[in-house]
Amino acid sequence: MLQLIEWYNRNKRKLPWRNTNDAYKIWISEVILQQTRVAQGLAYYLKFIERFPDVSSLASANIDELMRLWQGLGYYSRAKNLLTAARQVVEQFDGKFPETVMDLKKLKGVGDYTAAAVASISFNLPAAAVDGNVYRVLSRIYAIDEPVNTTKGKQMFQQLATKLIDKKNPGTFNQAMMELGALLCLPKKPLCHICPVNEKCLSFASGSIARYPVKNKKPKQKKRYFYYYVINNKNNTFICKRISRDIWHNLYNFPLIEESRMLTGEQILSAIKKFSWLKCTEKTAIGISEEFRHVLTHQVILARFVRISGADIDKTAADKVLEIEISALDNYAMPRLITRYLEKHPLATR
DNA sequence: AAGGCGGGGTC
DNA sequence: GACCCAGCCTT
Numbered sequence: 001m002l003q004l005i006e007w008y009n010r011n012k013r014k015l016p017w018r019n020t021n022d023a024y025k026i027w028i029s030e031v032i033l034q035q036t037r038v039a040q041g042l043a044y045y046l047k048f049i050e051r052f053p054d055v056s057s058l059a060s061a062n063i064d065e066l067m068r069l070w071q072g073l074g075y076y077s078r079a080k081n082l083l084t085a086a087r088q089v090v091e092q093f094d095g096k097f098p099e100t101v102m103d104l105k106k107l108k109g110v111g112d113y114t115a116a117a118v119a120s121i122s123f124n125l126p127a128a129a130v131d132g133n134v135y136r137v138l139s140r141i142y143a144i145d146e147p148v149n150t151t152k153g154k155q156m157f158q159q160l161a162t163k164l165i166d167k168k169n170p171g172t173f174n175q176a177m178m179e180l181g182a183l184l185c186l187p188k189k190p191l192c193h194i195c196p197v198n199e200k201c202l203s204f205a206s207g208s209i210a211r212y213p214v215k216n217k218k219p220k221q222k223k224r225y226f227y228y229y230v231i232n233n234k235n236n237t238f239i240c241k242r243i244s245r246d247i248w249h250n251l252y253n254f255p256l257i258e259e260s261r262m263l264t265g266e267q268i269l270s271a272i273k274k275f276s277w278l279k280c281t282e283k284t285a286i287g288i289s290e291e292f293r294h295v296l297t298h299q300v301i302l303a304r305f306v307r308i309s310g311a312d313i314d315k316t317a318a319d320k321v322l323e324i325e326i327s328a329l330d331n332y333a334m335p336r337l338i339t340r341y342l343e344k345h346p347l348a349t350r
Numbered sequence: 351a352a353g354g355c356g357g358g359g360t361c
Numbered sequence: 362g363a364c365c366c367a368g369c370c371t372t
Contacts, residue, residue, distance in 0.1 A: 033367040040358060040366085074356025077370075111369050131367045151351070178367055187365060188361060245371095247355065296356055336357065354371080360364085 001164060001173065007196035008176035011183065013038070016045060018175075023097040023122035024055045030114045031078050038182070044073050056095060058086040067250050067333035076250060076333075081109030099123050112158070121171035128161035129174040130154075133181025139213035140185060143202035148213045221295075225262050226303040227271060228254040228341075231278070231311060235349045238313075238321045239332060247296065252332040254305070255321055268306060277318035283310040289345060294337040305341050 012018070015038065017029035028048055032041040048069060052058040061083055070079035085107035089097055098104050099122075104115035116127035128134075135148040135157055142160070146153040166173040184191045192204050203209045231238045231254075239252045255278075257271050268288055272278060280286075289305040315323070324332070326347045 030367060031369095035355090035366055035368055036357085037359070037366050072357075074358085075368085077355065078368090081369080109369065113368060117367070129367075132365075133367070175367085182367080186360095245354090249355085294357095298354065352372085355369090357366100359366090361362105 001166065001176075001197075003196040004176050004180065005166065005169070005172060008172065008179055012175070012179055013183075015042070016049075021122050023099070023118055025049060026118050026122050027097070027110070027114070028052075028082070030117045031082060031109060032073070034078060034114070035075060036073065041073070044070070055086050055089050055097060058082065059090045061086070063250065064331075064333065068331065071251075071333040072336055072339070076248065078109060080250060084108040085110065097122075101125065101127050117174060120165075120174050124170060126162075126165055126167040126170045128158060128165045128170075129178070130158050130161050131178060133178040133185070134161055135213045136187065137177055137181045137185045140190075140203045140209055141197060141201045143206065143208065143212065145211075145214050147216045149215050222299045224299055224301050225259045226301055226337075227257045227259065227263060227268055228303060228305045228338075229257070229272065229275065229278070230254050230305050230307050230347070231313070232307060232309040232326075232347050233311065233313065235325050235327070236323055237326050237329070237347055238318070238323055239329075240321050247299075248335045250333070252322075252334050253338050262302065268304065272306070272308070277314045277321070278308070279312040279314060280308070281310070281312055285309045289341070292337060292341060294335075294340075301337060303337055303341075305345070307345070 017025055020026070029045055032045050032048070051069060052061060063080070063083060066079050066083055067076065070076060088107055089095060092106075093103070098107065101115045101119045104110050104118055105112070110118075113129055113131050116129040119125040119127040120129060138144065138157055138160055139148060144156070146156050148154065148157060161177070180195070184195050190209055192198050192201070192209065195201065195204070198204050203212055238255060240255055241252050242248045242250065255275060257274060263271065265288055269286065272280065285308070287307045289307070292303040292305070294301040294303060313323075326349050329342065329347070
């Protein structure tokens with residue numbers, strides 16, 4: 001695989017986490033890049049390292065501030081797990097970042113891939129980091145028909161990558177494989193004509209690139225109907241922290257009623273009475289927004305926002321909701337659905 | 351082994 | 362629309 005390494009050294013992107021061997025920084029970069037493109041994660045990495053430059057600063061972080069830093073990046077359990085893992089390092093590893101694959105995998109949120117990436121890049125250990133790029137590259141080079149998303153398939157690819165890894169420069173090898181997948185061996189239109197290993201690529205030789213990687217089945221999406229009630233009382237509004245085992249865990253949003261079917265305008269207004277702490281009077285003004293469509297991997301959220309101003313609030317009964325100033329909304333981590341709504345329909349203060 | 355968990359880019 | 366991204370955790 002010498003051609004691959006040479007290609008990598010000539011063509012690799014200049015990325016901030018490639019200027020360090022600091023295991024903490026490599027770890028942060030790897031977690032940010034889980035199921036996330038470099039272009040999307042880069043800015044998050046920079047502000048994350050600036051705010052939390054080392055594991056001890058992260059270990060003493062506040063969860064709400066951490067979630068706010070992670071806002072918009074998705075897969076929010078990663079942020080929670082980072083905090084848990086940082087505290088593990090401080091408490092179980094005496095503040096010193098673990099240096100073996102086995103110990104790295106003890107950290108919350110660190111699986112086979114991330115452990116191998118940190119071990120190889122920071123500690124020069126011969127651990128093969130097998131991610132989506134590597135599945136694609138290897139399945140094409142060797143024309144492997146085994147599905148990559150089964151236990152058996154994953155084992156096979158892990159074994160193959162382990163056999164191929166350059167034991168002298170494992171970190172460079174791992175990154176070269178991934179960089180090849182990210183820059184040339186693309187999912188849709190791979191750039192085989194300039195690929196450094198095209199002469200060794202079985203699927204290129206047989207014109208069967210498009211068949212790889214083989215995957216079986218895809219989950220289908222479910223529809224959910226969200227009705228948010230956005231209260232605008234003078235300078236204040238009301239938000240709730242999402243605490244159930246569901247999407248957007250630990251993020252904030254507006255008081256919510258969820259239905260399995262679409263509601264009529266009349267039903268949306270009628271549902272207001274489910275909030276016992278909210279009393280509409282003759283002075284109350286109500287407006288229903290257009291539908292917001294928010295697509296996630298496995299579900300589609302169809303949301304409307306009901307703007308309510310001039311209502312009375314029974315604060316003794318409003319124990320599940322948090323009253324905040326509208327100007328403080330930015331301090332709370334919220335899903336993109338909510339920030340998109342607020343960009344389009346800002347809350348007015350007076 | 352299967353399902354849950356985001357948001358955005360690309361074709 | 363469908364697919365995919367430097368995956369991991371829970372059940």
